[in-house]
Amino acid sequence: MFVVIGNEPLKPTSSLGAITLKLSSIPFPASNPHPRVHVHQEGKEFCLESNGLDRGSKGQISTFSSFISTVNQKKEAAENRSSPTHLVFPNIKNVRDLPPICLDVRQKQRISTEASSSEMKAPVLPEPVLPNQPKTMKDFQEDTEKAKSSGDWKAVHDFYLTTFDSFPELNAAFKKDATTSFNTIEDSGINAKFVNAVYDALLNTPQDIQKTVLKGIINSLLREWKGPRTKDDLRAYFILLQNPQFNNTSTYVIYAHLLRQIATLVEADHHFLVHWFKKLSQKRFKQLVERLLQFISLRLFPAKPEEFPPITKCSWWIPSASKVLSLLNTANSLVHPPLIPYTDFYNSTLDHIDLMEEYHTWQSFGNSHRFSFCQYPFVISIAAKKIIIQRDSEQQMISIARQSLVDKVSRRQRPDMNMLFLNMKVRRTHLVSDSLDELTRKRADLKKKLKVTFVGEAGLDMGGLTKEWFLLLIRQIFHPDYGMFTYHKDSHCHWFSSFKCDNYSEFRLVGILMGLAVYNSITLDIRFPPCCYKKLLSPPIIPSDQNTPVGICSVTTDDLCQIMPELAHGLSELLSYEGNVEEDFYSTFQVFQEEFGIIKSYNLKPGGDKIPVTNQNRKEYVQLYVDFLLNKSIYKQFAAFYYGFHSVCASNALMLLRPEEVEILVCGSPELDMHALQRSTQYDGYAKTDLTIRYFWDVVLGFPLDLQKKLLHFTTGSDRVPVGGMADLNFKISKNETSTNWLPVAHTCFNQLCLPPYKSKKDLKQKLIIGISNSEGFGLE
Helix, strand or coil: CCCEECCEEECCCCCCCCCCCCCHHCCCCCCCCCCCEEEECEEEEEEEECCCCCCCCCCCCCCCCHHHHHHHHHHHHHHCCCCCCCCCCCCCCCCCCCCCCCCHHHHCCCCCCCCCHHHCCCCCCCCCCCCCCCHHHHHHHHHHHHHHCCCCCCHHHHHHHHHHHCCHHHHHHECCCCCCCCCCCCCCCCCCCHHHHHHHHHCCCCHEEEHHHHHHHHHHHCCCCCCCCCCCEEEEEEEHCCCCHHHHHHHHHHHHHHHHHCCCCCCCHHHHHHHHCCCEEEEEEHHHHHHHHHHHHHHCCCCCHHHHHHCCCCCCCCHHHHHHHHHHHHHHHCCCCCCHHHHHCCHHHHHHHHHHHHHHHHHCCCCCCCCCHCCCCCHHCCCHHHHHHHHHHHHHHHHHHHHHHHHHHHHCCCHHHHEEEEEEEEEEHHHHHHHHHHHHHHHCCCCEEEEEEEEECCCCCHHHHHHHHHHHHHHCCCCCCCCCCCEEEECCCCCCCCCCCCCCCCHHHHHHHHHHHHCCCCCCCCCCHHHHHHHCCCCCCCCCCCCCCCCCCCCCCHHHHHHCHHHHHHHEEEHHCCCHHHHHHHHHHHEEEEECEEEEECCCCCCHHHHHCCCCCCHHHHHHHHHHHHHHHHHEEEHHHHHHHHCCCHHHHHHHHHHHHHHHHHCCCCCHHHHHHHHEEEEECCCCCCHHHHHHHHHHCCCHHHHHHHHHHHCCCCCCCCCCCCHHCCCEEEECCCCCCCCCEECCCCCEEECCCCCHHHHHHHHHHHHHHHCCCCCCC
């Protein structure tokens, strides 16, 4: 068996009986940019057409899609004739979908890894002996500089030709020490600076060098695998994935096959890659993420569809890319602080696909081979997740309302429109008790649309009364005198009171309120620390076994620092103390808390009052202390809160959310964009060109952030922005036909600012600052 390019035969390069295309040595002359490739096997000749690599200007590399497709056609034809020859290259012509990426996402709440493909299950091959690669980074840089000045790129071309010809050559070039195995997760053994230098220089080299690299990668990916991948193979994948040539859509066919091979590695191999990824620089890591997100976006919505194979023939592209992206996401979560914000994994392109179809696919085929982006929720933006949750909520509302209507009709009773809503009738003077009674009595209606009526007051709830009810109830419940929550001034947040009581139903009420807020798209002015939302998703779905603990999660001093920074600092000092802890601190595994003026003690472990804290056991002491404060001491309070929230938001859509995203859904985003607010503001009695309005925006846009937040809090009841942005506030400025000596007035229930027609910018600024800075309290006309 041998391969002929034109009339020039090449020697077979494999003794395994596989067709091997030495594309790295194929010259593509300008006179024949689309050469015919002849494969000879046992006296038979197959003619393959390649797409050529010379199309386009520098950096524009044509795809090999039809070339690879034709190779696979001939492979299939050969197999049908019972030929022993196998070309181990992923099939484009009749490709099967990848197995599901996250088979058990609902239970495990993590990205699962796939079983390896058949060609990876053979006995393990020994680590190959690496070829010699004497060239150093300094040598390469010197060769590159000489080539730029002289125009002779032969030395650089030879380096790229040799280095990218095979996986062993890649390791020989970039491995720190060829004699060392580097089989640990902590050190990939790769000279990262050298890799970066080679890739940074690549895009500035002549076109033939760039083509040489791609040919070498194809040759490497065509290798026939016998047994599991070696660590050198993993290093090669790790290096190839960083190739900046894959930013170009014309290389996507090659890129897709690289991603597929990485995606189908066994879990142990993924484990190594994850830990190597987290050692990348922030810049290189972000480039990998952005490249994969772009690959998914352009496969979904190609600018030039003819550049890619039909979607039916490459349905594995997006699942493969998503899997590799999940490895990067896992790596990012292992680093503290993360290399990039979790929001950098969002793919805004997904906002424009049928999200509910994705969600229903995930719901219906969660344990099958059907791919859905909901298997990889980290790529779905918070705005898209809100749409999924809202529509899922609406569908549940409609379903429950329809069932109520059917039940009424079946009993031959006249339908009442009120039965379609969760109708709350409360007295202002007994707000908490009435609300608790109503929600307890109407527990079956919690998933209906909320409507609020204040007893003795005429008014139709068009959204304003509902928001007012939330505002008043939250302010009363979170008031320090009420005793349910403790406000920590250092962290500016509330935490659950650990006081024991006979009835925890009011904590359940707070959970229901938060659930209703998410369900009815209301933003609440609540200040819980981030670990509260982590506990709220532990687990994200109420367990069927009622004895299973809820609201318990792994906590550290970092979580405690978000609530009680001074105490967290003290515990950190204990951990780093260099003296004798037992003699100097004289502490035991015991905690003391004051409850209603009485000091009570609690053992952190059995017999803890007799166990001294020492240098050897102080880590255990700190961990037990933090766990007691954030989990055990408030378990009953938080469990009631948890069940209250999930009684409203019992939806699989919650599994798509991170704790930070739940906080944004409940409380809104802290990121303010006052220019966006200006663009979306509505006016009543004013026009946007009026002098007073121009003064107003000149003043507000010039405010520092703290005053802008005060203005937002003054007019809406919260200094945060809904998930949909400023436009979702429906902010309105109304003309207040009163004396210009009056201060501005706000109606927080309607996000409305009533502004007198001030005659000067100075007067408007003075009155506005006074108004927004002294707005504590809630007045009713």
